[in-house]
Amino acid sequence: MMHPTPPxxxxxxxxxxxxxxxxxxxxxxxxxxxxxxRGLSFTLGRERLGIVGESGSGKSMTGRAILDLIPPPGExxxxxxxxxxxxxxxxxRRSRRKLRGRHISMVMQDPKFSLxxxxxxxxxxxxxYRVHHKASARExxxxxxxxxxxxxxxxxxxxxxxxxxxxxxxxxxxxxxAMMLIAEPDILIADEPTSALDVTVQLQVLKILDDLxxxxxxxxxxxxxxxxxxxxxxxxxxxxYGGKAMETLPAAELADESARARRHPYTLGxxxxxxxxxxxxxxxxxxxxxxxxxx
Amino acid sequence: MTTWxxxxxxxxxxxxxxxxxxxxxxxxLAFRRNRLAVIGLGIVVALLLVAAFxxxxxxxxxxxxxxxxxxxxxxxVNWFGTDSLGRDIFSRIVHGAxxxxxxxxxxxxxxxxxxxxxxxxxxYLGGWVDRALMRVTDIFLAFPRLVLALAFVAAxxxxxxxxxxxxxxxxxxxxxxxxxxxxxxIRQQDYIAAVRxxxxxxxxxxxxxxxxxxxxxxxxxxxxxMAGIILTAAGLGFLGLGAQPPIPEWGAMISAGREQxxxxxWVATFPGVAICIVALGFNLLGDGLRDVMDAR
Amino acid sequence: MTVxxxxxxxxxxxxxxxxxxxxxxxxxSTVAIxxxxxLLITFLIARVVPIDPVLAVVGDNARPDVYDAARAELGxxxxxxxQFAIYVGKVFTGDLGTSVLTAQKVTDDIKRVFPATLELATxxxxxxxxxxxxxxxxxxxxxxxWPDQLARILGLFGYSIPVFWLGLMGLxxxxxxxxxxxxxxxxxxxxxxxxxxxxxxxxxxxAMQGEWDAFWDAFSHLVLPSAxxxxxxxxxxxxxxxxxxxxxxxxxxxxxxxxxxxxxxxxIWRHALRNALVPLITVVALSYAQLLExxxxxxxxxxxxxxxxxxxxxxxxxDMNAVLGGTLVVGAVFIGVNLFSxxxxxxxxxxxx
Numbered sequence: 001m002m003h004p005t006p007p008x009x010x011x012x013x014x015x016x017x018x019x020x021x022x023x024x025x026x027x028x029x030x031x032x033x034x035x036x037x038r039g040l041s042f043t044l045g046r047e048r049l050g051i052v053g054e055s056g057s058g059k060s061m062t063g064r065a066i067l068d069l070i071p072p073p074g075e076x077x078x079x080x081x082x083x084x085x086x087x088x089x090x091x092x093r094r095s096r097r098k099l100r101g102r103h104i105s106m107v108m109q110d111p112k113f114s115l116x117x118x119x120x121x122x123x124x125x126x127x128x129y130r131v132h133h134k135a136s137a138r139e140x141x142x143x144x145x146x147x148x149x150x151x152x153x154x155x156x157x158x159x160x161x162x163x164x165x166x167x168x169x170x171x172x173x174x175x176x177x178a179m180m181l182i183a184e185p186d187i188l189i190a191d192e193p194t195s196a197l198d199v200t201v202q203l204q205v206l207k208i209l210d211d212l213x214x215x216x217x218x219x220x221x222x223x224x225x226x227x228x229x230x231x232x233x234x235x236x237x238x239x240x241y242g243g244k245a246m247e248t249l250p251a252a253e254l255a256d257e258s259a260r261a262r263r264h265p266y267t268l269g270x271x272x273x274x275x276x277x278x279x280x281x282x283x284x285x286x287x288x289x290x291x292x293x294x295x
Numbered sequence: 296m297t298t299w300x301x302x303x304x305x306x307x308x309x310x311x312x313x314x315x316x317x318x319x320x321x322x323x324l325a326f327r328r329n330r331l332a333v334i335g336l337g338i339v340v341a342l343l344l345v346a347a348f349x350x351x352x353x354x355x356x357x358x359x360x361x362x363x364x365x366x367x368x369x370x371x372v373n374w375f376g377t378d379s380l381g382r383d384i385f386s387r388i389v390h391g392a393x394x395x396x397x398x399x400x401x402x403x404x405x406x407x408x409x410x411x412x413x414x415x416x417x418x419y420l421g422g423w424v425d426r427a428l429m430r431v432t433d434i435f436l437a438f439p440r441l442v443l444a445l446a447f448v449a450a451x452x453x454x455x456x457x458x459x460x461x462x463x464x465x466x467x468x469x470x471x472x473x474x475x476x477x478x479x480x481i482r483q484q485d486y487i488a489a490v491r492x493x494x495x496x497x498x499x500x501x502x503x504x505x506x507x508x509x510x511x512x513x514x515x516x517x518x519x520x521m522a523g524i525i526l527t528a529a530g531l532g533f534l535g536l537g538a539q540p541p542i543p544e545w546g547a548m549i550s551a552g553r554e555q556x557x558x559x560x561w562v563a564t565f566p567g568v569a570i571c572i573v574a575l576g577f578n579l580l581g582d583g584l585r586d587v588m589d590a591r
Numbered sequence: 592m593t594v595x596x597x598x599x600x601x602x603x604x605x606x607x608x609x610x611x612x613x614x615x616x617x618x619x620s621t622v623a624i625x626x627x628x629x630l631l632i633t634f635l636i637a638r639v640v641p642i643d644p645v646l647a648v649v650g651d652n653a654r655p656d657v658y659d660a661a662r663a664e665l666g667x668x669x670x671x672x673x674q675f676a677i678y679v680g681k682v683f684t685g686d687l688g689t690s691v692l693t694a695q696k697v698t699d700d701i702k703r704v705f706p707a708t709l710e711l712a713t714x715x716x717x718x719x720x721x722x723x724x725x726x727x728x729x730x731x732x733x734x735x736x737w738p739d740q741l742a743r744i745l746g747l748f749g750y751s752i753p754v755f756w757l758g759l760m761g762l763x764x765x766x767x768x769x770x771x772x773x774x775x776x777x778x779x780x781x782x783x784x785x786x787x788x789x790x791x792x793x794x795x796x797x798a799m800q801g802e803w804d805a806f807w808d809a810f811s812h813l814v815l816p817s818a819x820x821x822x823x824x825x826x827x828x829x830x831x832x833x834x835x836x837x838x839x840x841x842x843x844x845x846x847x848x849x850x851x852x853x854x855x856x857x858x859i860w861r862h863a864l865r866n867a868l869v870p871l872i873t874v875v876a877l878s879y880a881q882l883l884e885x886x887x888x889x890x891x892x893x894x895x896x897x898x899x900x901x902x903x904x905x906x907x908x909x910d911m912n913a914v915l916g917g918t919l920v921v922g923a924v925f926i927g928v929n930l931f932s933x934x935x936x937x938x939x940x941x942x943x944x
Contacts, residue, residue, distance in 0.1 A: 438922050441888075570752075
């Protein structure tokens, strides 16, 4: 819809950005172990990868696990977790932190809560730059203004000095994108980046995100519950349920009626419970879940 | 034994009483898991027992002077030593438990209902009544409690009763605040609307439905406040404005030992330890009760 | 700047100014009402006192006509509300009556003793803030571990120990047994005449006059009472700081700061604490006011010539003018500190600025 899909071959020939094999996230609670992610594997190149699922399917936990941001009592296990040839599993926490923001970054759901309320938005962006680059305050400010411009904010100098409560949701999310991209990471995880926004600004923010990701040749992990959005926005899609990948498929195939027979029943269920204006249904299907899928 | 446990833990109680007892039992189980809270309960129970059986526990008459045995250090006879009039300090502390208990109970009896009524009325009626009552509450809250109590005692004259009155006058506002906050929540509930639709009077709704539901928070608040009341009472006693001699009040006893603090340390030390332990007991108990009863 | 922009800016400025105007108006009316309540209470207390103020003037054996004349002179024959109006008028002109004990104006007495209390309470609060805030933060970060336990124990003891008893025990241990600190009083007798009171705050006066020996002596007297008060302030502040920080650390912006790659140190001490500071200001102000009150008992123990001891001394001598004057001043300081913290809190929080 927004961009032609880059040829898959070029994304796959070079070294992958991220390789995950059998990722597991467990929480040890007094009532037993909660398995949020149970053996997820994928490889990310310079592409747009969507992860869809209902709430509680472990999609957000996957993003957090990659960033080493699972709070205790959670634990992250994997057979393989490699960022551009660097093994994340054996890396110490300090080095993992240095990767955050600079190499792997994340845009979160609601700008209202994910921006520090007592700091101007500009200083929060500049701060993100100065964590990773030796730069004077002035240089960081200039960079930040440039970044605000890049996310299509019209008066960057004015917005720079505003506090988060003084900007609208759409502008807040663009600020968030500026903040998370200013250190020029290779991978951006977008965790429901537009779910908290008004429908009218959702597409606008998505377009900005897409432009930046594509022009900079980044890898994007787009986490969402919205199948339509993922389908039109991503190259590949992972459908998750109960912490497991039900299937991975090219986004184009989701809409392909002729490929229906090859789809996983859960994916079909997700597709089936969406209303369709062109083919109105009297009753939307209830999503069916089979415990056997998790075996 | 098993039948009792079954009776209490059943999922389908047969009577209202069984349901109520069952809930109490479950709260008790939760409370019992908190070790510090159990210690607090132990201290408070011990205070009650000591106060009840003071004459049996104390080896000497708390008022009996023995000028030959003045300021004796702690020994096998006088466990905590003797004061400047030769009175046994241990016996005085044991009897002092009664004084402390009387003060605390009197203050709570005066403050609890007043705070509850003002808070519940204010929260339930709302409007100008609420604004006026809360303004008065704020005025009292804005004042230094001890200094205000001092001023009241100064006006009324020193003595146990006046100290209690002075503490009560300065202690009610937080209770009213808690009761009001609870009432504001309860007022929104659907079943209150249902009671109103059945034609119950305002007074009946406040008294029969709102007040009982405020009680748990108020009990927690009261328990936590006990320590503060004990400390304020001891402070007034220390300044000579509370219980008058020869009543064995702990604060006054510390004051009496002040002169000899550097030479006969025990006179002022032991009553202070008693205050600390009792206040600690109420604080621990209050914390535990809050965790169990005040889930909000 | 274009015309449109200029007008928009001045519009925004006007909005902000009028919002502040309304705010200050509301705050002032609150202060006025509270002040009125305070005056009413002290006035009523003075009326309740069983001591007849007329007899205090004319003596017990005065003839009835002399008594009545004195009564009229004191304004006691007027209706109660008129008496109250006169009282309020007097208070606002700085007339709190004359102290029976010192035979001086209560206002002058308070001016003389108040700096000593201020010195004590300020240092106590300083100790509470400097130690309490970091302890509370650490307790929140390491929940259930030793800083948390320490904060919990300090909190429990702070709410369970009588301040006057702790002061006595401190004197017994650190002054009598160990000799680490100065004893009761504000400064040793030997140094008493070396420092001329200018500000009334003895440390400042000594420092300004270059009397460093006197300064250190005064300091050694100040350490223990302010540490005792500081402990209570510490207990309260660390407990509140802990709960505010726990709430802040669960916020999304904290995760966002971590995503940016900020060090945990900066996340905690810069991002989260900066937010917890907003409610903490109120707590610190409250604690400061409570210390003024705590000084009533502490000053008695340490023979500290401040407002607290002035009030208690007057109390024991039934010197009602002095007691009520002192009460009024402490109450007014309470109100002032509350107002100050409200305004400061709004300044620190951009959302209410």
